[in-house]
Amino acid sequence: MRKTSAIIGSAVFLLIAPGFVTALVPWWITHWRVEAPFFGLPFVRVIGAVLAGVGVIGLLDSFVRFALQGLGTPAPVLPTRHLVVTGLYNYVRNPMYVAVVMTIIGQAMILGSVRLLEYGALVWLLAHVFVITYEEPALRSTFGTEYEAFFAGVPRWIPRVTRWRA
Numbered sequence: 001m002r003k004t005s006a007i008i009g010s011a012v013f014l015l016i017a018p019g020f021v022t023a024l025v026p027w028w029i030t031h032w033r034v035e036a037p038f039f040g041l042p043f044v045r046v047i048g049a050v051l052a053g054v055g056v057i058g059l060l061d062s063f064v065r066f067a068l069q070g071l072g073t074p075a076p077v078l079p080t081r082h083l084v085v086t087g088l089y090n091y092v093r094n095p096m097y098v099a100v101v102m103t104i105i106g107q108a109m110i111l112g113s114v115r116l117l118e119y120g121a122l123v124w125l126l127a128h129v130f131v132i133t134y135e136e137p138a139l140r141s142t143f144g145t146e147y148e149a150f151f152a153g154v155p156r157w158i159p160r161v162t163r164w165r166a
Contacts, residue, residue, distance in 0.1 A: 048109025055103030
């Protein structure tokens with residue numbers, strides 16, 4: 001039953017938090033109006049589509065891992081039982097936040113929206129403050145030396161080129 005509740009909880013949290021941050025707020029900002037492409041270069045929209053697509057895939061992958069491997073959710077009120085260090089977590093400590101910001105920046109590039117780029121920077125800054133002030137201390141407290149090894153081997157924001165091995 002724990003796995004089923006983790007899947008349901010993760011799905012609900014996915015719709016509420018990242019759904020709000022990556023879909024509803026960008027719509028409020030842009031109303032999906034397409035402006036001139038950045039730098040007058042139409043191929044920037046293609047790069048944006050790739051970024052947004054990779055961001056969504058990364059976000060979904062991370063949520064699935066939290067539910068199935070961590071037996072919990074990304075929500076601080078229903079945390080995982082196990083530290084998740086597989087998949088994208090072998091390359092970057094915070095793939096969910098990276099994926100959310102990639103999705104927003106990708107949308108900004110597709111739409112040619114400077115305001116959406118600014119929003120993406122704000123989302124990253126808020127995630128950074130949250131990670132440093134709450135998430136990392138909580139993970140250290142909960143998972144101890146297991147988290148310390150992960151922390152030492154995997155960067156916070158810029159992915160490793162090679163896979164980390166515990």
